Amino acid sequence: MYSVAVVGAGPAGSTAARTLSEMGYKVVLIDRKEVVGLPKQCAEGLFAACFPEFSTSPGEFITGKVRYLKVVFPDQTSYRLRGDLLMLDRPRFDQHLLGLAERSGADLVLGQKVEGIDPYSGEVRLRGGETIRAKAIVGADGPASRVGRSIGLRNRLVPAAQVEMTWPCDDTIYAYIDRDLPHGPYSCWIFPKNEAGTANVGCFGTFPTLERFISKYEIEGEVVEKNGGAIPLGLAARLQKGRAVLIGDAGGLTNPFTGGGLYPAARSARIAAGAIDRYLRGETKGIEYESAMRRDFVASDLHLKARDALAGLSNRELCRLGAAVDGLIFPGLKLSASPILVWRGLLHPGIMRPKYAPLLKLLFRYCLAGKVW
């Protein structure tokens, strides 16, 4: 009998397995893949400030650094966020995290698909018929989580399509806001990988949407790889049942506005590990994860509302917003650190209209929350 069975060895699962092993628990980490991280399903960007959550130093899996995130409106007006961003080689990053979990003492079961779990008995059923038992189960098996489905949950998912193409050296990541592209308004991105001489160019949606974006914005480069995946839109209705908890994409913890899920994967892994530790030591009657997680991820709801509020605007209205913030540079990740932006936005005549009231309200709630997440 294991103390904890972790299903899925992506960034969330490997971080949870490692953290719990380091606490002294007997942990098994199961993944359906023989080699984790492949095929790549990521634009590979991570704010440097988020990196410590993984408790490892930047290593050979870094493929470049960028200085800015530029948000581009349909008429090419734009604002920039300053903040160091690390570009990863995502497959190597996932394999590095898995290596850390293994070195911390977790047992690895690779190439074995989990068919389902029983959240009350702690049984994990593998495709081959074998059953693993544990006192607690961590579902870290990505957006279409089997563990989630075993406890009656399904994430709301949006498809994402991406190509990696040749790209010149660049210190900026680009995010395009365009109502005319499906799954807009925040729809498309370009993430340059300077050491590789390429960029990940992608969108919320399918390949025809990506082709429309590439042609509309005249993006040029030679495609070297095609990939894609699914991104959860908003937190799962529940994050735990019995002895089972959901972390990372399995719990829908990805930022629903940007699609960024690496930081939330590590953060939720740590919060879950802490809650499981207290449960296994007998300090709590059950695993007290859900409320702690929802408190920590208070901004998820705001991101979803921001997405919906922007979706209610036409491209003309988005351009008016673009004009209000054009040329501004935010000093960092947190909007609360940018009073000038709020001030400029409030004073701009194009903004002082009832239609934008929900956006302004959201902006203030962001400021009050004091965090991006």
Ligand SMILES: Cc1cc2nc3c(=O)[nH]c(=O)nc-3n(C[C@H](O)[C@H](O)[C@H](O)COP(=O)(O)OP(=O)(O)OC[C@H]3O[C@@H](n4cnc5c(N)ncnc54)[C@H](O)[C@@H]3O)c2cc1C
């Ligand atoms: C196109 C695209 C671009 C993205 N770009 C970024 C970005 O630039 N920055 C960022 O922060 N986030 C990005 N994301 C989101 C990010 O990739 C995810 O949030 C992140 O991978 C979540 O990690 P995870 O460990 O929760 O899940 P995953 O990385 O999906 O790992 C889940 C693991 O579970 C395994 N598994 C699944 N089902 C089973 C099963 N039944 N049995 C056993 N094992 C199973 C899988 O093999 C996999 O190894 C992007 C997503 C997409 C689709």
